[in-house]
Amino acid sequence: MDLKELEILLTQKNYAALKKELEEMNPVDVADLLQSLEIHKALIVFRMLSKDLAAEVFSFFSIDMQRDIIGLITDRELKDIIDELFFDDMIDIIEEMPANVVKKILAHAKEEERNLINQFLRYPPDSAGSIMTIEYVDLKKDMTVGEALSHIKGTGINKETVYTCYVLDKNRKLEGIVSLRNLVISDEDEVIEDIMNTDVIYVHTHDDQESVANVFIKYGFIALPVVDKENRLTGIITVDDIMDVMEQEATEDFQKMAAMSPSEEAYLDTGVLTLARHRLPWLLLLMISATFTGRIMLKFEELLSSVVILSAFIPMLMDTGGNSGNQSSTLIIRGLATGELSIRDWYKVLWKEFRISIIVGIFLSLINLLRLIYIEKVAFIIACVISLTTVVTVISAKLVGGILPIIAKKIGLDPAIMAGPIITTIIDALSLMVYFGIATALLGL
């Protein structure tokens, strides 16, 4: 059903057909549809949905839509939705809602649940704890396969996933996992202990979500258990949430690497002022840092005014340096993010970048030399100054670009900030000093 058909059924007040169509659709698409309706029409349709579909659709709404809907529905309806939500979706919503709405939600929760909510809200943002949920299937190791399957049959409808089941001892410590595939394939009277996998790969509540994502990618899991310091199972993370994390972490890295404050909101949904606020401080900082290059230029004012042609090649030298450094830092930042590189690889990175920069630098400077002499018809000695600067700049740019992200990680900063813009600013100053140094020496000024 598309928006047009929905509007027609609404105008015809053909609610029975409308409801039937909606119940057959994927909840994500229902949420999309309702969000393109005018809010009061959306509310009418939303109220038609069955309790569990309503909760699911609600969890796929944008934050603004969730806020609007909460403002319009009764407390009773809100309670029904909250009751049906998965725990991780509820936590996400609570984190985004204004205080009065949170109060409303907490008022409906039982004390035990309220304690759990508070515990979950305390997990650091971007930690495994902050994205896990509590709706998992737990089994005991002395159950038979038949008992396990009827346990799933009875409770599975309300679990986030039933495809990986967790075998717990009486202290909720994780003893093993068993997949639903294994249960379905095994004989009814086999005992869980005999078919469970005890080589369980798990993460801790305080692990960073990016490293959790890397575990998912490495093993291809569809769910991963999260344990606390005492190795008790506190929740699970499912692959759908990890895909969101992967996308969000990559987007944040792109933003940081382009010198912007990261934002989770979609571009078209973000206001002009917010976008400007994310960009301005960095531009300002970089602009002021560039003062340094101006100072260097002024210091060599005499050299520049006596050999004016030197200034004509400054942009090319700076760009080549910036681009070279940017290539290296990008590869290293990405390698650190995917877990393929770690801090202790620093000397391998430096050694590799050094060798690459020798090849790239010499090649570029030779091309430059020939081009300057034969095409630009520049004096041989000037061409030599520029060529030499090229090779030194490329080598230092690649070393700086290779090592700065690793240093950032070592001192606890996000490597992604050591990207193009900052590297460029550093390399600008560096290449100018090299340029003027070589020029002074070779031209004997």
Added chain:
Amino acid sequence: MDLKELEILLTQKNYAALKKELEEMNPVDVADLLQSLEIHKALIVFRMLSKDLAAEVFSFFSIDMQRDIIGLITDRELKDIIDELFFDDMIDIIEEMPANVVKKILAHAKEEERNLINQFLRYPPDSAGSIMTIEYVDLKKDMTVGEALSHIKGTGINKETVYTCYVLDKNRKLEGIVSLRNLVISDEDEVIEDIMNTDVIYVHTHDDQESVANVFIKYGFIALPVVDKENRLTGIITVDDIMDVMEQEATEDFQKMAAMSPSEEAYLDTGVLTLARHRLPWLLLLMISATFTGRIMLKFEELLSSVVILSAFIPMLMDTGGNSGNQSSTLIIRGLATGELSIRDWYKVLWKEFRISIIVGIFLSLINLLRLIYIEKVAFIIACVISLTTVVTVISAKLVGGILPIIAKKIGLDPAIMAGPIITTIIDALSLMVYFGIATALLGL
């Protein structure tokens, strides 16, 4: 078990204990372990593994390791591995192996299988067809739940996933899907037709893998059916493969945006020459493009030699322009990749970037004006030239950065190439022309 324990068991020739330990481990970890062993030791251990574990471990080896192992095992052993591999893993291996190995593999395949392999090899790289597999569970709509479950019990062990089952008619057209959760929860004598979901979301064999990944993210699926032009089911894609695609696509975009040829190989595993080859052509192209800025500088040689201070602010102006454009292009490139933006949003992007650039540009130029007059003690008129250039550069940089990726997509290029490095080169030339234009006008030269 870690490497040290494994080496000890090997030296002790305690193969029974070794085998038992390995069989309990995750195949990914077994592959990691074997890859850190010396190859002949690795082969001894590899040969101990049961057929299905060996095939799984083999699929997690690096390409080099796969090649080494194939060179050392017998044809009989190779055939056993090939027989046990999932179809998509086999295709991946065939695509990476040298011709003589491929010949060996194809020689072992039955004719029907060989035809299928050839069909799969013809799917465009990065298409849904190139990453799908054929090991799925197919059901008929008149089966009962009990029959479906025993069908899964009989065949499920060899399927890539059993958690989503596909209901096909006699022409293999997709009529619906049913999850194993639904099967387990439903009564044994219910009929598949009554519990299957007919609102099936699917992709086509020729769809781009990036758009397939976006479907997975949007809906949170663990598997997605792939159909041909006649809507017949030709394969399925599972979420573990899509996570690899997501990581690989993001890495490729990072590489392209930093002006490098994309590579799937890990940084530390890639040779210095290959890395240099990925970087050089782009650096060369950008270096030569920068000639243009040199020409502009030379054209205004007289202006520069009479007001030498002007050249001191060129790096700052160019960097600010480059950074501003880079911010915009990064957001747009990422938005296009995640499917959040599309070509038809171009005027929204331009309008938004225009408003942002006005705010950012005016703010930066005011700060610049004050700083130049009060801190750098530059003449008022020069400060005005620089300030004015700042605002014009920022506005044009953001417009260029916003629209170029969209134009690239429109004409069938990858938007990711319209990133920092190219934007910087364009903005460099642009900002110089603006700078000298304003300077000529205001200074009356």
